[in-house]
Amino acid sequence: MFTMNPRMARRGFSLIELVIVVVIIGIIGAIAIPRMSRGAAGAGESALKGNLAVLRGAIDLYHTEHAGTFPAVSTFENQLTLFSNDAGATKAAKDAAFAYGPYLRAIPPLPVGTKKGKVGVAAATGASVAWIYDETTGSIVSDTATETDSAGKLFNTY
8 A cells, every 4th residue: 555755745835935935036126126227327427437537547647747737628639549759749659759658548438418428528518528628737527517417416526
């Protein structure tokens, strides 16, 4: 005669076990969904901070190597992306006279706001301007006049 083992009689989950699993999944979802939904905004804000750090680092290095002179706003892109001499003149190829730089491969695009994707650098706002640069102080900010991040902080105060 065949006797049934008590372990074999129970095949499956009880209702209590299923309810506990569903509650745990619900809690995980309640935590994860809000974090994932703000991911795109947070990514743009982080990219803006990163781009500003890269630009500011390049400006500082140029300033150090050129005896305290900042790049000129009119030739900003060339002075940071090409080789330069002591006076700040630029050339595409490196030689003995043009030994400094390049400090950037390219001007990074603005990652946030209505001007997202623009790369222009100028002393004042404009249609194709992404970055506002002050050649007397070397400061650079995004051209996002009244646009704010998810916490309400103006992008141009980063």
